[in-house]
Amino acid sequence: MSGASPLNNDGSFLSVRGLSLSYDLPGRTFWRPAERRPAIRDVTLSLQPGERVGLVGMSGSGKTTLLRSLLAMELPDSGEITCQCKPVRPASVPLMRWYRRAVQYIPQDPAASLDPRMTVQALVAEPLLRLHVDCDHVQRAQEALEQVGLDRRLLTRRPGELSGGQAQRVAIARAIATRPSYLLADEPVSGLDLPIRAQVVAMLRSLSEATGTGLLIVSHDLSVVSSLCQRTLVMDEGSIVEDRPTASLLRSPRHPRTRDLIAAILPLSVPVVTAPL
Numbered sequence: 001m002s003g004a005s006p007l008n009n010d011g012s013f014l015s016v017r018g019l020s021l022s023y024d025l026p027g028r029t030f031w032r033p034a035e036r037r038p039a040i041r042d043v044t045l046s047l048q049p050g051e052r053v054g055l056v057g058m059s060g061s062g063k064t065t066l067l068r069s070l071l072a073m074e075l076p077d078s079g080e081i082t083c084q085c086k087p088v089r090p091a092s093v094p095l096m097r098w099y100r101r102a103v104q105y106i107p108q109d110p111a112a113s114l115d116p117r118m119t120v121q122a123l124v125a126e127p128l129l130r131l132h133v134d135c136d137h138v139q140r141a142q143e144a145l146e147q148v149g150l151d152r153r154l155l156t157r158r159p160g161e162l163s164g165g166q167a168q169r170v171a172i173a174r175a176i177a178t179r180p181s182y183l184l185a186d187e188p189v190s191g192l193d194l195p196i197r198a199q200v201v202a203m204l205r206s207l208s209e210a211t212g213t214g215l216l217i218v219s220h221d222l223s224v225v226s227s228l229c230q231r232t233l234v235m236d237e238g239s240i241v242e243d244r245p246t247a248s249l250l251r252s253p254r255h256p257r258t259r260d261l262i263a264a265i266l267p268l269s270v271p272v273v274t275a276p277l
């Protein structure tokens with residue numbers, strides 16, 4: 001749907017300029033105004049059409065807040081987000097509906113996001129109904145299910161009758177039903193067992209390649225980011241401190257925080273290989 005619309009002036013799909021957002025700290029009283037803690041500070045970035053981008057950083061660095069701002073779930077204190085030449089917030093109801101069709105969200109925990117009373121068919125078709133997408137909803141739900149590698153016989157099941165991997169695929173089918181240009185995801189595979197995690201990462205990658213859908217993935221798992229994302233952004237204390245192609249960022253990290261992240265995973269995931277004498 002967004003293919004017919006122009007890109008931003010800089011050629012990007014989504015552009016963020018000088019975005020800052022602070023939260024109130026507890027302790028506000030009638031006499032004392034709340035102190036504010038910055039969660040993201042002066043963030044500027046562009047997402048190109050079809051690009052797969054990882055967003056990493058230590059806990060509390062601002063990744064989720066940035067993602068929520070991009071999803072128009074938070075109102076920033078300053079700065080602007082522009083999608084295909086249109087301001088994302090404040091926006092009219094039709095414009096917000098358009099944006100929510102173009103930029104969809106994959107939740108971390110399908111058990112919490114999928115209504116247990118609804119069938120898979122109803123769950124996948126629900127965004128089409130809510131966002132007034134004019135198409136055959138039954139057919140679109142079937143297509144979306146097939147795109148995530150699930151059999152259409154699952155359409156009559158309810159979330160309680162699905163495995164964890166199947167439920168996360170249903171959550172992804174729900175997100176792609178509107179044929180978005182970008183998918184935003186917060187730890188989309190962290191709740192899955194390792195083999196299933198690899199399958200879902202491979203599926204997301206081929207889905208993105210086949211349909212040209214861009215991905216912005218928040219993850220603590222650098223192996224997920226390295227197998228999925230062409231480019232990686234590193235956040236520290238609310239700012240983006242490194243923004244480079246994933247392979248070179250992992251090979252030669254420049255910022256101390258990137259080095260910390262890589263050092264933190266090395267003892268866990270890389271077997272020690274000793275050279276033969």
Ligand SMILES: Nc1ncnc2c1ncn2[C@@H]1O[C@H](COP(=O)(O)OP(=O)(O)OP(=O)(O)O)[C@@H](O)[C@H]1O
Pocket residue numbers: 023024038039057058059060061062063064065066
């Ligand atoms: N609703 C909120 N109210 C107050 N402070 C918040 C709120 N949400 C986040 N924060 C604070 O904003 C900062 C950034 O939080 P955020 O959740 O964006 O970090 P994160 O990088 O996603 O962390 P994690 O990796 O642990 O999920 C943190 O200091 C956090 O405590």
